[in-house]
Amino acid sequence: DMRVMEEMLRRTVVPLPNYETRDKSPPPPDSNSLDFMHFYRNLGKEQRLVFLEILSREYGVDHRGASEMARKLVDIQSRDLATILQAEDRLRYSLTPRYRHLLNHVSKVDGGVKFLVDLRAEVLDFTSKVTDSPHLRDLNSTLKSLLSEWFSVGLLRLERITWQSPCELLQKISQYEAVHPVRNWTDIKRRVGPYRRCYSFTHASMSGEPLVVLHVALTQDISDNIQSIVREFTTLDAVEEVEKINTAIFYSISSTQAGLQGVDLGNYLIKRVVRELQSEFPHMAQFSSLSPIPGFTSWLQGFLAQYRKDGRVTELLSEHEWSEVEEATGAVSGAAALDGLRSLLASGDWHHSERLARALEPVLMRLCAWYLYGEKRRGYALNPVANFHLQNGATLWRLNWNADTSPRGIANSCGIMVNYRYFLQETGINSKAYLHNKVITASEQVLSLVAQFQKNSKL
Numbered sequence: 001d002m003r004v005m006e007e008m009l010r011r012t013v014v015p016l017p018n019y020e021t022r023d024k025s026p027p028p029p030d031s032n033s034l035d036f037m038h039f040y041r042n043l044g045k046e047q048r049l050v051f052l053e054i055l056s057r058e059y060g061v062d063h064r065g066a067s068e069m070a071r072k073l074v075d076i077q078s079r080d081l082a083t084i085l086q087a088e089d090r091l092r093y094s095l096t097p098r099y100r101h102l103l104n105h106v107s108k109v110d111g112g113v114k115f116l117v118d119l120r121a122e123v124l125d126f127t128s129k130v131t132d133s134p135h136l137r138d139l140n141s142t143l144k145s146l147l148s149e150w151f152s153v154g155l156l157r158l159e160r161i162t163w164q165s166p167c168e169l170l171q172k173i174s175q176y177e178a179v180h181p182v183r184n185w186t187d188i189k190r191r192v193g194p195y196r197r198c199y200s201f202t203h204a205s206m207s208g209e210p211l212v213v214l215h216v217a218l219t220q221d222i223s224d225n226i227q228s229i230v231r232e233f234t235t236l237d238a239v240e241e242v243e244k245i246n247t248a249i250f251y252s253i254s255s256t257q258a259g260l261q262g263v264d265l266g267n268y269l270i271k272r273v274v275r276e277l278q279s280e281f282p283h284m285a286q287f288s289s290l291s292p293i294p295g296f297t298s299w300l301q302g303f304l305a306q307y308r309k310d311g312r313v314t315e316l317l318s319e320h321e322w323s324e325v326e327e328a329t330g331a332v333s334g335a336a337a338l339d340g341l342r343s344l345l346a347s348g349d350w351h352h353s354e355r356l357a358r359a360l361e362p363v364l365m366r367l368c369a370w371y372l373y374g375e376k377r378r379g380y381a382l383n384p385v386a387n388f389h390l391q392n393g394a395t396l397w398r399l400n401w402n403a404d405t406s407p408r409g410i411a412n413s414c415g416i417m418v419n420y421r422y423f424l425q426e427t428g429i430n431s432k433a434y435l436h437n438k439v440i441t442a443s444e445q446v447l448s449l450v451a452q453f454q455k456n457s458k459l
């Protein structure tokens with residue numbers, strides 16, 4: 001209960017050494033960290049929230065001390081630079097949460113870094129679902145700043161996963177695959193076989209644990225469909241012919257540690273793999289993703305409902321397009337046709353009718369282009385996968401019809417997939433333009449689809 005928690009914290013979260021002797025005081029015994037970890041692991045979910053609340057509230061920054069240091073700094077602004085720098089350093093030290101020293105010590109014991117990665121995953125879970133406590137948010141940002149230092153790209157190791165990798169690693173890679181689930185051994189064998197590459201980042205403190213995994217297909221052109229990558233039966237023992245390889249398609253990337261969210265590992269891995277492939281294939285000319293568009297169909301359902309409510313049904317489709325939908329749904333009026341369309345989209349049945357699919361292609365393509373390019377959340381792309389690649393500096397390059405004809409692909413994004421193209425000389429500029437000015441770099445194909453949408457709906 002609370003008393004036991006407070007006793008544990010009092011004992012293991014030692015006070016900050018004072019400024020003068022901060023570099024001379026010996027670190028606390030490892031037992032402090034081990035006891036803290038052991039105690040925390042034995043708490044239930046609710047108790048952990050209580051425990052972290054106390055830790056972050058009672059063992060954070062000494063607010064009074066910090067404001068005193070701030071006042072001192074203001075008072076000596078007329079003094080010489082050395083004095084000012086000294087006062088700034090004192091203020092900086094006074095703004096260090098007391099628990100930061102404990103977290104630092106935990107990172108030095110066996111399993112400590114993994115403990116802190118998992119701890120941050122729980123803190124993120126609490127702050128996103130359970131509470132908006134400012135203290136917990138502070139704890140999260142302290143954990144994130146520590147983890148970002150330890151997991152910086154120079155300390156990560158690039159590993160290539162092949163059919164010769166240990167079974168347990170291949171099994172982990174299969175389990176972690178979040179984008180196109182691995183069905184069986186043949187499946188994973190193909191994904192690490194000829195004309196494929198699979199890479200992960202690992203860290204010495206969590207050896208054997210792939211932190212983020214990138215799957216690549218080596219092709220002649222930029223793939224416009226996923227079936228040719230995850231299904232087509234390239235003979236598993238084919239020998240790669242270099243002249244058939246001049247493009248790298250990133251068709252799946254997944255981070256495996258929730259606690260490392262925001263540490264930007266996926267971006268680093270893509271950049272590192274590009275360099276790796278360039279050294280293996282110096283003539284490689286094209287780098288692109290082939291990405292899903294999770295959430296498009298459900299966004300579209302809401303969008304159509306809104307237009308129906310606003311009575312602007314006719315604005316979304318042309319006369320001809322509506323007549324095709326009415327023909328296919330047997331509906332007689334616009335609103336009924338729109339309801340018919342929505343239920344066809346919900347079931348995916350529209351895809352079985354050749355004629356209806358042909359009629360809907362221009363409609364869904366321009367709506368999807370708008371969804372990726374025009375729909376925003378706090379100014380950035382609403383779609384998380386688009387946001388990820390645009391942050392990396394990729395170009396919103398090409399929408400592909402019938403790119404994922406699996407039931408999942410039809411249900412999630414009406415079968416459409418998108419290529420985010422990495423023009424290596426432009427990623428730096430594009431990333432800055434996106435992050436600073438929220439500018440999305442898009443190709444002619446995408447911009448013309450967006451223009452068609454805007455013309456139709458007079459947006």
Ligand SMILES: CC(C)(COP(=O)(O)OP(=O)(O)O)[C@@H](O)C(=O)NCCC(N)=O
Nearest residue numbers: 178253254255261262263264265266267
């Ligand atoms: C896309 C991923 C790999 C980006 O991870 P990362 O580069 O670490 O970004 P972030 O978490 O630092 O913002 C991550 O968000 C993820 O695993 N998403 C779920 C699977 C997917 N590819 O959408």
